[in-house]
Amino acid sequence: MSQTPAASLQDIVGHAKEYGFVFPSSEIYDGLQAVYDYGQNGVELKNNLKAAWWKAMTQLHDNIVGIDAAIFMHPLTWKASGHVDGFNDPMIDNKDSKKRYRADQLLEGKAEQYEAEGQPEKAQALLAEMGRLLSAEDLNGVRELIIAENIKCPVSGTTNWTEVRQFNLMFSTQVGSVAEESNLIYLRPETAQGIFVNFLNVQKSGRMKVPFGIAQIGKAFRNEIVARQFTFRMREFEQMEMQFFIRPGTEMEWYEKWKEARMKFHKAIGLPAEKLKFHDHEKLAHYANAAVDIEFQFPFGFREMEGIHSRTDFDLRNHQELSKKKQxxxxxxxxxxxxxxxxxxPYVLETSVGADRLFLAAFCNAYTVETVGEGEAQKERTYLKLHPALAPFKAAVLPLVKKDGLAEKAEGIANALKSSFRTVYDDGAAIGKRYTRQDLIGTPFCIAVDYQTMEDDTVTIRHRDSMEQERVAISELKEKIGYQVAIERILEAI
Structure with missing residues (x-):
């Protein structure tokens, strides 16, 4: 048995659509760029990831609670947070191709090229200079750096660049029944502010003592000019954020603790250590005094999956000043x-992971193609090597044939297991093809019902990853499979 080289993003996108994980939004109308729908299997995987994160935050920590704040917020919220004035991306256009790019991403791509060529010092120097120019808001300097590095447009192959300009990423809309009476509001660009404006509500009603955290999972919206790489960068996305309120002066201690805790989580859900790394920010956000990304090695390289930020008292202090309410x-x-x-x-330590990026990381990591068999019997096998607790279906019950009472017996087993974990019954096509169908969506256990089952109430469990089979009594299935597919297995590893 041997594994083939890593899959391309095109392989991932194709598999995700064909097997009900992710579809282009509004596809019958040719889709909407950078917007995706989660299919019947994708929503299960995503919900399982969110459940694992939620329990890791709120169930494992006595001092972390959750909320669900509204998407619409008073527009002054975004003035206080700095988003109205400073939530911008530096964009540059190529005059020949008419394509628009994020200036910082062009420079980061060049730095990655230097890394790949074995010139890490040159890469670090480039990133440091980019960080200095962006911090100083020297957009002309950024353009000159792009030209000096001879960075070419991937489409036209030229360096005929426009000036670098800043674009605000917030979506705006109107609230009110009559346009003339309406007020401008925004679709939230992050979920964090819903936590900050509820800081005292939660603290007082829950009698919370510092240090304590507030967790939230919710939709956010950003008008990304350059949205690409499947679900990695979208205009409508989901965040899983936790804001941890701490005593000023303790932020670096908590910063290190949460860095370690979050890395443990990603390993616990099955992401391998060699595909994960920390990346310190060259340019700090306006609210931070320390920031690091946890990056995952996607098919298009190491990219940010989660951010851990020491936000100081920036948010609460600004809300206090603008609202005139003490925080x-x-x-x-x-x-x-x-x-x-x-x-x-209080100071704040933030952990913020994109649910869509975590989904993509888990999916890319799980996608496995290997060669099995020998000689003329050799063939390729594709399956999703998902952590059993994350798989859309935990078990499939398959009768060997549909006659002689086997189908009825199998349906009875499937119905008995459904109250404990997600189970599917399948009797279509040969059993080998049914095994393959379940492999392709990541089902960890297939339960085969055969003629021996009718004699002694035992079944064969086939394990997805190894394809090994074992004989088990029907009475043991719920406990045996239930143990391995429970989210507790993830939580125990954290």
Missing amino acids: QYFDSDLDENGKPYGNYI
Whole structure:
């Protein structure tokens, strides 16, 4: 048995559509760029990932609770957060191809090229210079750096670039029944602000003591000018964020703790260590004093999957100033001098992972093509090597044939298991083809019902990854499979 080279993004996209994981949105109308729908299997995988994240945050930590804030928020929220004035991407156009690119991504691509050529020092120097220019808002300097590095448009092959300009990424809309009376509001570009404006509501109603966290899963919207790479960068996406409120001065300690905790989570759901790495930010966001990405090796290279940021007291302080409502916490714990810490605006440590990017990482990592058999019997086998707790279906029950009572027996087994975990019954085509169907959607266990089942109430369990089979009593199925497909297996590994 041997594994073939890594799959291309085209392979991933094709498999995702063919087997009900991800479809282009509004495809009958030729689709909408950078918008996707999750199919019947995709929504199950995504929901399982969200459930694992939610439980890892709220179930494993006594001091983290969840909320679900509205998408629409008062427009001053985005003034206080800095998004109205500073939520921009530096864009540059090629005059010959008429294509638009993010200037920072062009430079990052050049740095990746240097890395691949064995010139890491040159790559780091380029990223450092880019960070300096962007921090200084020197857009002309960014353009000159692109030209100096001889970065060409992938379409035209020329360096005929326009000036670099900033584009705000927020979608705006109107609220109100009459246009003249309406007010401008925004679709939220992040879920974090819904947590910040509810900081005191949660703290007081839950009698929470610092340090404590608030978790949320929700949709966010960004008018990405350059949206690409399947579900990696979309205009409508889902975030899983946790804001951890801490005493000022302790942020670096918590920063390191959450870096370690989040990396553990990604390994626990089955992402291999060699495909994960930390990447410190060259240019810090306006709210941060430290920031790092957890990157995953997608088919198009290492890219950000999760961000961990020390946001200081930027958000709560700005909301306090603009709303004129105090966002302070009274800390009765004693300092080194034996006095209460008293009132302060908490600092915040943020973990923010894209549910869609996590889905794509899990899917890319799971997609497996290997050669099985020998000689003339050799053939390729494709399957999704998903963690059993994440698979859309946990088990498939397959009668060997549809006659002699085997089908009825198998249906009875499937119905008995459905209350414990997602189970499918399938009696169409030869059993080998049915095994293949389940492999292609990542079902970890196939239960074959044969003539021996009718005699001794045992069945054969086929394991997806190894294709090994074992004989098990029907009475043991619920416990045996249920143990291996439970989210608890992920939580235990964190």
